[in-house]
Amino acid sequence: MHYNADILDDYLHGALGPERDATIHAHLETCAACSALYDEAAAVRDWLRRAARAEEREFPSIVKARVWESIRTAPAPPSLADRLRSLWRPMIALPVGAALGAFIYLGVPGVHGSQPAGVAATYLLEEHAAVASENPLADRGLIVPASVVDSQQTGLIDAGDAGASSGR
Amino acid sequence: MLRFAATFAVAAACSLPGVGLAAQKPAPPDSSALVRAALEAPRHVSYVGQLQTIRWGTRVANATIQRVEHLAPSSTRRTFLAPEALYGEYDITLGTTTTKIDPKQHRAMVSENLSSDNASTMNSNIALLTANYRAVLGPVEIVAARPATTVSLLNRYTGERIMRLWIDNATKIVLAKEAYHQDGSLAWRSRFDEIRFTGEIPSRVFSTAIPPDFQQLEGRRFADITEDFRRTLDDAGFRAVNPRYLPDGFHVIGAENSTFRGLHNLHILYSDGIRTLSLFENNADSEPDFGGLKPSVTHFDGHDAEYVKDGPTTLLTWREHGLAFALIGDLDLDKLTEIAVSVVP
Numbered sequence: 001m002h003y004n005a006d007i008l009d010d011y012l013h014g015a016l017g018p019e020r021d022a023t024i025h026a027h028l029e030t031c032a033a034c035s036a037l038y039d040e041a042a043a044v045r046d047w048l049r050r051a052a053r054a055e056e057r058e059f060p061s062i063v064k065a066r067v068w069e070s071i072r073t074a075p076a077p078p079s080l081a082d083r084l085r086s087l088w089r090p091m092i093a094l095p096v097g098a099a100l101g102a103f104i105y106l107g108v109p110g111v112h113g114s115q116p117a118g119v120a121a122t123y124l125l126e127e128h129a130a131v132a133s134e135n136p137l138a139d140r141g142l143i144v145p146a147s148v149v150d151s152q153q154t155g156l157i158d159a160g161d162a163g164a165s166s167g168r
Numbered sequence: 169m170l171r172f173a174a175t176f177a178v179a180a181a182c183s184l185p186g187v188g189l190a191a192q193k194p195a196p197p198d199s200s201a202l203v204r205a206a207l208e209a210p211r212h213v214s215y216v217g218q219l220q221t222i223r224w225g226t227r228v229a230n231a232t233i234q235r236v237e238h239l240a241p242s243s244t245r246r247t248f249l250a251p252e253a254l255y256g257e258y259d260i261t262l263g264t265t266t267t268k269i270d271p272k273q274h275r276a277m278v279s280e281n282l283s284s285d286n287a288s289t290m291n292s293n294i295a296l297l298t299a300n301y302r303a304v305l306g307p308v309e310i311v312a313a314r315p316a317t318t319v320s321l322l323n324r325y326t327g328e329r330i331m332r333l334w335i336d337n338a339t340k341i342v343l344a345k346e347a348y349h350q351d352g353s354l355a356w357r358s359r360f361d362e363i364r365f366t367g368e369i370p371s372r373v374f375s376t377a378i379p380p381d382f383q384q385l386e387g388r389r390f391a392d393i394t395e396d397f398r399r400t401l402d403d404a405g406f407r408a409v410n411p412r413y414l415p416d417g418f419h420v421i422g423a424e425n426s427t428f429r430g431l432h433n434l435h436i437l438y439s440d441g442i443r444t445l446s447l448f449e450n451n452a453d454s455e456p457d458f459g460g461l462k463p464s465v466t467h468f469d470g471h472d473a474e475y476v477k478d479g480p481t482t483l484l485t486w487r488e489h490g491l492a493f494a495l496i497g498d499l500d501l502d503k504l505t506e507i508a509v510s511v512v513p
Contacts, residue, residue, distance in 0.1 A: 118454035118492065119428050121461050121485070124446075125478055127426065128496040131437055132444035134281055136207045136293060137331060137345065 002031065008038045012045060199303035199319055202335060204294055206319075209340040211241045217312070217363030218249070223356040223479035230479065239367060243374045260376050266387070267376040276378040279387025292421070297441030300324055300417035301331075309334060311343040312360040321442060325416035328352070331442050339365055347442070347480070350500055355480035389424070397423050404434040406451040406491065413510035414438060415503055418445060445497035447511070452492060456485045466501070469509045475501060484508055 003011075003024060010016050011024045028035050132138055215238050222231045233250040244261045248254035259268040268277045306318030316334040323330050329352070334344035344359040378384055400423040401408045410420070417440035424435050431452045438445040456474070463474035466484075473486035484504045485494045493511060495504050 118452060118456045119431055119433060119448070119450060119494070120457045120459055121463075121476060121483055121494075122459060123428050124448055124456075124494050124496060125481065125483060127435060127448075128444070128446040128481070130279070131281075131422075131424075131435070131446065135439065135442070135444060136210075136290070137297070137333075137342075137442050138444070 001027075002034050003027065003037075005037060005041065008034065009041050012038065012041050199305045200298060202305070202317065202340070203297070203303045203319055203321070203333070205340040206333060206335045206342050207290070207294060207297075209342075210238060210244075213339045213341055213365065214238055214240045214367040214369065215339075215341060215363055215365045216369060217360045219246075219358055219360050221356065221358040224354055225479045226477055233361075237369050237373050239369050239374065245373050260374055262374065262376065265376075267378070268387070269378070269382075274379075274382045275385060276382045277385040277387045278376075280389045293439075293441060295441075296417070296419065296421075296439060297321075300440045301442065306332075308337065311336075312363045314338070314343065314363070316343045323417070323440075326350070334359075341365075347498070349480065349498075350503070355498055400425055401434070404449070405432050406434075406449075408434050408436070408449060409491070409511055410436065411447065411507045411510045412512070413507055414445075415440070415499070415507070417441070418443075443498055445495070445499065445507075448494040448496075450492050451490060454492070455487075456492065456494065466505065468505050471508075473505075473508065475504075488512070 007016075007024070011021060014021075016024070028038055215236075217236050218233065219236050220231065220233045222229050231250070232248060232254070235247045235249055237245045237247075242261070242263045245258060247258040248256065256272065257268070257270050259266055261267075264280050266279050266281070268279070270276070300323065301321040302324055304320045304322060306320060308315050308317055310316070311334045315337045317337055319333045319335060320329050321331040321333070322328065328350055329348055331348065332346045333342050335341070336343050341363070343363065344357070346357045347355045349355050397420075403425050418438045419440070420436060421439045422437045424437075426433050426435060431450050431454075434449045436447045436449075438447070458474070458476065461476045461478075463476045463485075466473050466475055468486075471486045471488060473484060475482055475484040477483075480498045481496060482499065482501055482504055483494060483496045484501065485492070486508060487493070488511070493508070495508055497504060
């Protein structure tokens with residue numbers, strides 16, 4: 001008795017029940033033909049995995065930086081309080097909101113002063129890339145295009161002022 | 169430190185092969201002379217070409233293609249041809265000033281680097297390079313349909329090949345470069361697909377006029393180390409610290425202060441002539457904002473630290489004694505950690 005390729009494929013991918021799985025496992029130990037067919041299926045699976053890995057691509061870091069910039073510059077989503085206000089009538093919202101606010105302020109540690117956001121990692125990477133690219137042997141692909149420079153790390157200057165300004 | 173850097177640069181420059189005897193008997197061209205000629209070639213050779221750059225990360229790579237128009241000595245325009253998201257963006261460098269133009273978002277940014285068109289900066293770069301790397305000639309290969317001499321740059325301390333250059337035999341312009349990790353794997357490669365040597369480039373190519381409806385952003389201004397380095401440290405607003413350990417051959421080459429979301433940041437820059445290392449410091453009571461990047465956690469010397477890899481570049485951040493630190497460079501995480509351990513306020 002031999003198993004066909006479909007069953008062996010299911011076995012390979014762990015899609016069979018425990019009893020059937022054990023039966024085929026024992027059969028493969030003794031049947032050269034089925035074992036060869038199984039090895040072939042396993043080889044195909046491994047090849048497909050390798051091919052898939054080789055095809056994997058990641059967004060370029062500059063594209064990731066641009067996405068992050070968009071997120072930062074997007075309008076802030078409505079707060080929980082805004083949503084509650086839009087849902088509740090003032091007569092109910094006022095006392096409930098006050099009670100909830102007092103509870104959170106007094107009862108939850110750490111709410112009194114929230115930690116400010118730190119320096120963005122993309123800003124640091126872009127700053128490093130900009131300076132490192134001045135080396136004559138540097139990777140010129142490091143150059144950060146204007147479109148991905150975080151607008152929060154710069155300041156607007158008058159269009160008539162052609163000179164660069166110090167960040168200091 | 170500044171005095172040391174300047175002294176080092178002069179001493180190393182004087183130790184270049186043949187410099188002392190140049191007036192009496194011209195030294196025969198050798199690998200170091202060829203590298204020096206290659207670094208200086210853009211000062212007197214003009215060209216138009218298409219440059220492809222690929223940067224490899226741990227598992228994946230990304231690439232850009234730029235059209236490069238260079239008019240000697242110091243006018244360069246780079247226009248992105250790929251990826252599509254950047255198509256049409258360009259930057260124009262005239263001496264020390266770079267203007268970046270983003271036609272899609274109608275934005276322009278002007279930045280300045282006082283050291284970029286400075287002869288002493290170039291000499292310091294060459295001195296560092298010569299002091300830290302041995303140039304070994306290789307075979308002639310064809311790049312962009314031109315014969316080019318290959319030169320490997322081997323680190324004098326570790327023996328590792330850190331970079332390989334393809335230098336055009338006729339003009340000495342570098343036609344291709346490859347940089348390697350410490351384990352020998354490829355970190356990035358740039359290569360001219362095509363290049364034409366000509367000085368006949370229309371002047372409008374280098375026009376930095378910004379259309380009136382463009383938003384103009386304040387750009388970066390990197391301090392000229394010969395004048396500003398000490399003052400930059402003093403202006404940091406807190407007691408700046410330096411690592412006690414740097415990999416062999418690395419020296420401080422500059423510093424700048426910048427502001428991000430109101431946070432004052434000190435940026436100290438180190439180099440060994442090829443590789444660059446940045447140390448950022450600030451005294452803000454806040455964690456770094458990794459945004460869309462996914463940091464991994466690591467530990468050293470009793471500290472919790474986080475790191476991300478961006479292509480061949482690694483960013484390591486940690487906090488210590490009220491200061492927040494970030495180290496960035498094309499170095500292995502182990503090496504960055506070794507440096508981080510030595511940064512003690």
